[in-house]
Amino acid sequence: MSQLVQEKLAQATQILDEFDTDLWLTFVRETSMQPDPALELIADVDVTWQSAFLISRTGKHTAIVGNFDAENVRLLNAYDEVIGYDEGIGEPLRAALARYNPRQIAINYSEGDVAADGLSHGMYLVLQRLLQDTPFADKLVSAEKIVAALRGRKSPTEIDLVRQAVATTEALFDEVEQFVRPGMTQQQIAEFVHERIEAQGLDYAWPKPFNPIVTCGPDSAIGHVAPGNVVLQPGHTLHLDLGIKQNGYCSDLQRMWYVLAEGETEAPPDVQRAFDVVRGAIEAGRVALRPGVPGWQVDAVARQYIVDHGYPEYMHAFGHLLGRSAHDGATVLGPRWERYAGICELPVEVGNIFTLELHVVVPGRGIMSLEEDVLVTADTVEYLGTPQTVLRYIQS
Numbered sequence: 001m002s003q004l005v006q007e008k009l010a011q012a013t014q015i016l017d018e019f020d021t022d023l024w025l026t027f028v029r030e031t032s033m034q035p036d037p038a039l040e041l042i043a044d045v046d047v048t049w050q051s052a053f054l055i056s057r058t059g060k061h062t063a064i065v066g067n068f069d070a071e072n073v074r075l076l077n078a079y080d081e082v083i084g085y086d087e088g089i090g091e092p093l094r095a096a097l098a099r100y101n102p103r104q105i106a107i108n109y110s111e112g113d114v115a116a117d118g119l120s121h122g123m124y125l126v127l128q129r130l131l132q133d134t135p136f137a138d139k140l141v142s143a144e145k146i147v148a149a150l151r152g153r154k155s156p157t158e159i160d161l162v163r164q165a166v167a168t169t170e171a172l173f174d175e176v177e178q179f180v181r182p183g184m185t186q187q188q189i190a191e192f193v194h195e196r197i198e199a200q201g202l203d204y205a206w207p208k209p210f211n212p213i214v215t216c217g218p219d220s221a222i223g224h225v226a227p228g229n230v231v232l233q234p235g236h237t238l239h240l241d242l243g244i245k246q247n248g249y250c251s252d253l254q255r256m257w258y259v260l261a262e263g264e265t266e267a268p269p270d271v272q273r274a275f276d277v278v279r280g281a282i283e284a285g286r287v288a289l290r291p292g293v294p295g296w297q298v299d300a301v302a303r304q305y306i307v308d309h310g311y312p313e314y315m316h317a318f319g320h321l322l323g324r325s326a327h328d329g330a331t332v333l334g335p336r337w338e339r340y341a342g343i344c345e346l347p348v349e350v351g352n353i354f355t356l357e358l359h360v361v362v363p364g365r366g367i368m369s370l371e372e373d374v375l376v377t378a379d380t381v382e383y384l385g386t387p388q389t390v391l392r393y394i395q396s
Contacts, residue, residue, distance in 0.1 A: 005078045007155035008041045009061060015149045016057035022102035024143050026053040027119060027127055036118025038108055038147050040248075040324055045072045050089045050126065053079075056100055064092050090130045097136050105136060106143035112342040113330035116147035148330035152321055153351035159375060159384075161249035162323060162353055166373050166385040169244050169251040172196055182234050182259055182396050186214040186227035189240075197244060205243025205250035205326040213241035217366040222359075234261040234396045237271065237366035239359075243326050252326045252355050253385070254371035257392045267391055274311075274360050274368040275391045281305040282356045282370055282387075285318055285333070289348060289356075289374070289381045295319075295333040296344040302358060303335065311360040317344070319354040322373055328353075352376045353384070 016024060026043075028036045029050045039045075042053055049066030056062075063079045070084035083092050097105070109124070110116035119127075131137040154162070172193060179192050193212050197204065204211045214220075214227040217236030221228075232238055236259050243252040256275060258267040266272070285302035299318040307313055317334030320327050331347075333354060334340040348354075354376070359369030373384045 002076045002078060004155065004157045005042065005044055005076050007157055008150060009055065009078050011153060011155060012042060012055045012146070012150050013057060013059045015146055015153075016055065016106075018149075019145055021106050021141075021143075021146065022057055022104060023097075023100050024055040024106040024146055026055075026108055027051070027123055028053075029123065034120060036108055037115045037325075038118050038143075038150075041150055043073060043076065043078070044248075045069070045076070047073075049085075050123075052089060052093050052096070054096060054100065056102075062096050062100075064089055064096060093130060094134055094136075097131075097134070102136070102139065104139045104141050106146055107140050108143050108147065110142055110144035110147075110330075113144050113148055115151055115325075115329040116142070116144040144330070148346065149349070151323065151329040152331055153349055154323060154353050154375070155351075158249065158323060159351075159353070161247050162251065162373065162375075163384050165244055165246040165249050165251040166253065168200070168202065168246055169242055169253050170385050172242065172244070173240065173253070173255045176240060177257065177392060177394065180232065180238065180257075180394055182232050182394070184232050185229045186216050186220065186232075187229060189214050189216075189232070189238075190227035193240075193242065203245035205245050205252055211241075211243060213239075215239040215241075215367045215369075218361075218364055220366065222361075222367055232259060232394075234259045235365065237362065237368060238394060239367050239369050241369070241371065249324060250322060250326050250328070251373060252322055252371060253373060254357060254369050255388055255392065256368060256370060257394050258365075259394045260396055262396060267393075270362055271365055271368070272391065274362045274365075277306065277309045277311060278358060278360055278368050278370050279389060280309075281358055282372060285356050286372075286374060286381050286383075289319075289333070289354065289376060291348055291350050291376060291378065293348050294345050295331055295348065296336050296340075298333045298348065299335050299344070302356075306358065306360065314358045314360075316358075318358060319356045322353045322355050348376055350376055350378050 051065040067084035108119040216232040238257040288301040319333035357371035
């Protein structure tokens with residue numbers, strides 16, 4: 001992972017310069033218990049004692065950590081200086097800040113972005129005490145724009161890792177299709193997926209009890225719901241929402257099947273139309289997704305497509321960033337609702353990886369929902385896997 005850390009630090013240097021910020025400070029302790037989401041990008045190590053990671057717009061970076069953690073940081077070959085301490089971090093931190101002499105110091109707090117809000121209140125108070133009576137005490141500003149850009153702009157290694165996770169997930173969907181038969185419960189289907197994930201030594205993009213989400217027919221609850229005992233039946237839809245974590249990076253995909261009833265060779269018109277509309281809305285949103293466009297405008301295109309085709313609007317965002325986490329940072333392709341305030345206004349950027357997802361309900365049949373993972377480039381928006389363009393079938 002040292003190559004990945006080096007790539008992200010190079011990006012961070014450029015981002016600091018872009019935002020005219022001299023220094024970014026990530027200040028942590030006991031990260032196995034209380035991790036800062038930013039640390040996995042710039043160091044990807046656990047530390048025990050109070051530790052400071054100083055990223056400078058000059059490209060010179062300093063880590064100040066307890067002596068017992070120092071060697072792990074040195075092995076990253078990513079920091080120009082790694083300073084170990086025994087008795088306390090205060091003196092080496094103040095000395096390092098004096099050498100940088102920054103006009104401002106960005107620290108990890110944010111009201112709108114959980115991925116940029118890693119500095120605990122207690123550690124903020126510690127930092128204030130350590131900087132008391134220094135020229136740096138009144139130079140602290142939020143690093144939310146820096147963290148959002150760094151987390152959102154995927155490096156080449158990150159893109160490759162997400163692409164691998166997507167390919168693995170698509171293979172799992174193929175296995176599910178071979179396994180599933182009418183009469184199985186949601187729980188039985190989920191247990192099969194769990195067995196396959198664990199047999200391959202993979203992890204989950206969100207907690208295992210709710211992953212995958214399995215929706216069988218019209219009687220299943222819709223949303224982030226643990227699989228239950230609803231039975232898959234002919235004439236119903238089967239929907240899976242599955243995300244794995246492989247080599248530290250996630251996928252997040254949804255796929256759809258229809259269970260053919262006796263005598264059927266294809267889905268009935270209401271089911272097929274729902275699939276075509278959902279697929280069309282996702283493609284319309286993908287075309288609208290381009291650098292510089294605020295997230296809410298992308299959502300509006302997909303949302304309007306659904307409404308224009310006679311379905312109620314979906315009551316969630318059209319997409320979110322994907323990477324280290326299934327929900328990987330600030331920018332959301334969502335409507336201008338209170339819960340998306342600020343983050344739906346952020347512009348799409350080159351290197352962003354988004355999910356594109358929405359659903360409609362087919363009365364008496366079940367949910368119809370798709371989700372794709374896409375990469376924004378300067379020229380296009382690329383599917384990271386093979387998008388589902390036709391409804392898949394399960395034989396009775």
